[in-house]
Amino acid sequence: MSGKPTPAAALDAILDLTAGQLALLADAAKRPDVDLGGVARTSFDLLLKGIKANVAPLTKDPAVPAETRARIERVVGAVEAWERSTVALGHHLIAVAEGWQCRSCGGDVARTAAVSGVALGKSLIKLELVCAECGARSAPTPKGRKVFEEKFGHLVVAGWNPEANGFQWDRR
């Protein structure tokens, strides 16, 4: 985690990470009560993040040939685009729901979030949290709303399918 990043160190870290994820998958495959597809999704995700984090610093390393640096930039850009388009509600739901309380029962655990009015854009789209205890919906705190806008705002344009990112949606 320290020292100047070098291509060799990045390669080393990526190899470690790959071996680790493969071990994890092999282990999951042995277990009957685990969804291997789900583990594989997480592994792929973490692998991309790891590759990105390790190669991105090399774009500032003059010792790396310019052509390679350009290639790294393209790949890092593609990974980021992928991450932006696939960002999952589940990975930010706890943060969006922080400080929230269900208006109906006072519960503080959100099962999911629901959106409506996609075409209105990120600052007007209706966002509600669904209570895990009673199922009632109510708006998150302003801070929670801000987290939503930060993490998902770029997606809120006409034509977005919120269900693909884990939201409940009334198709409006």
Added chain:
Amino acid sequence: MTLTGLGNKLLRRVGLTTSAESVQPGTTPKTNGVEQGGAVGNVAGTVELPTVEDAHLRALGIDKTRKEGPAELGHSRILDVLGADRFAPVKAVQVDGKVAWFNFALARELGFAVEGDAMTPELHQRILQALAYRALAPGEDAGGKNVVELYADRYGGTGIGNNEGAGRAAFLPWGNLNIKGVGRTSLAKITEAQDFHHAHGGAPMREGLIEAAWGEVGSNLFSRGSSRILAIIDTGDFTQWQNGSKEKRALIVRASHQLRPAHVLKGYDQGGDFSERVFVSMAKELGMLVEKPGKAGAEPDLPATMKKLIGQHARTQAEQQRWRIVHGAISTGNMQIDGAQLDLATMSTQPRTADIKTIKQGGSFFGEIDERASELARLYGALRSSLGKDAAKRAPPIDVGAELASAYKRELTRQMVDATGLKPSMGEVLLSEQPAACERLSKAVQSLARMGNGGDLLADKRVVDDAVVDVFNALRGYPSLLLEGEAPREARVAKVLELLRPNVLGSTQKKEQTLAKVQQLAVELVDALDAVYAAAAAKLDGHYDSKEAMQRSIAQRAAFENEPIEALYKAPAHELFDRVVDEFGRTGDAKLLTEAIDKLAASSVRSFEALLELGGKGAIEGGIEIERRTIDGIDHAVRAFDDGKRRVHLSMPLTGDEASGFVLATLPGAPRLSKADVEAMRYRFTVDGWQTTQEVQARLGVDEHGRPAITFDIPVIKGAAGRLEGVFHVEAGQGFWIKDGASNFRGYTFAVPDKQEAAALAKGLAG
């Protein structure tokens, strides 16, 4: 921190009182137990044993007031309970070896000084000194190593050939610990030609893995619990089979009271002059002795005591049905006298409720009750035979089979009511106030469970899934239908039929007949369940926070508890353990065993009630913290706050500082992180076996000891239960770091208390 282990609350449920710590001083002289190059014996002769009040210590068979041996564990009570004449001394020498698996939580319960769950060279050495012993051959020199006297217990009954008791196992004087694979004892009479497996004195390592996993799971699932494994120690030995193959051996160190029906017997079905004494002493030790007024004060009521023991076995058998478990090899020695499980190598769960066996000559899922009956009858018969002409008066005949059958019917009803997802406290109310509704439900479940397709039912090398319907899946899924609101009866029946997932074999005509029967029984099941839930709804005060809370609680519990215990189907589980032993043999990597055993145990516990009591607990600001368990250096707990919030709380102690970097000292490889790394750390987790994942952000906080720590708080709802698994990752600045996910997959199985349960737990802490 109080460590309560598994059983206290459950033992209370079966009518035993518990108290924190109240053991009277022993009457036998205290001794250190080990001497350099010498030997010490300390089996008491006939002593009046002080009773151990704490049910958990009683289940472990230890006397905490008498510390013995290098690890200062409590004295082994079995030595006094059975008496010196029921043991053959075994001179044993300490051996070098590698601790292949160690049960940290159990070690703490036994009084072993150990923190966290990390194996250090110092701890490793202490474990070997306390536990690693093998029998000295006649005339063998100990070579200056520690020598200790072990005790092989004498017993009779079925399944032991002409051995006179433990032929390859003996008790340490401390911890009530039995070392399996200690070498051939003087009680071994069987020859290698008769039964090679039981004659050579060694125990296969694979058996240790199976017993270790089942021990933890059995402690969760059975109200009388199970024997448990403390350590598996590799001494480098192999069994050389006659066909040339080699099998890795181990010392398997087993805990629990280990008092068996077989201890009353001599030979196949005879008693001896010791039988009554041993029977009474065992029953007394376990709080099962019934007394009656006699000429000179109270005297043991032998038949009443026997009936009490039968009642406990009925409960265990009913719990086996409820969790879909077959023991497989019930014998006089393969069970503890109070119904606690023992000798777990043939046990199996199953996907449905087929009448499976796990060994050809063993009992079957539905038939095993008959094996239990005949072994208990053998026990009582031996006791009677030892009384001679007094038998008719002091121990009149009991129809053991009939007693067991009627107690079993009662217990089965209790278990089936439990399986609906109702809390046991509510179940008890219904059992006493609405017995007919409860019995009707039990009958409906049993009629469906027993429908078979009549295929090969030997589930030794393969998983057998031949039951016509999956009745526990119906119990599992039906309550969530009720949560969705009122559905007409027809729709409810259709849902149950779908949940039953009928699998019908045979001719077209036979199929039609079977399906018609399934249809009819499904209607009956729906009506029976509706009646039970309605009766519960009318009585919910004092058991649930509200009607909605009750429905959620039922749905969550039913879904959690009725999930099949897939990881313990015998064929795949044994295959896995064989592979692990193989790999361990090649690599010597103890992590392999930890992962296999602990993972399997974590994914197999199903009892919500027992989970609430599993691990340490204590008061925290604004609430309580329960189910404290350390897994791979990460402290886990469930927090219940007075304002109703519930959190699963993870904590990793942090050393170092901002300037030099923070170190996660309890994690493998002790990773070093910057402050920015720590703050960007995230935990990606699942509670549904990785079908879906969530993430939560780290916080810099303090742990239960007030030390700096990285903490994570996962909001959960009351009444929830599940298994948490996850990976930690950091994406910040130039770094990317991920904790070795594989080992973290061991998982944390938790149950979240509702208001009533939290209040009861808080009261327990205060009292």
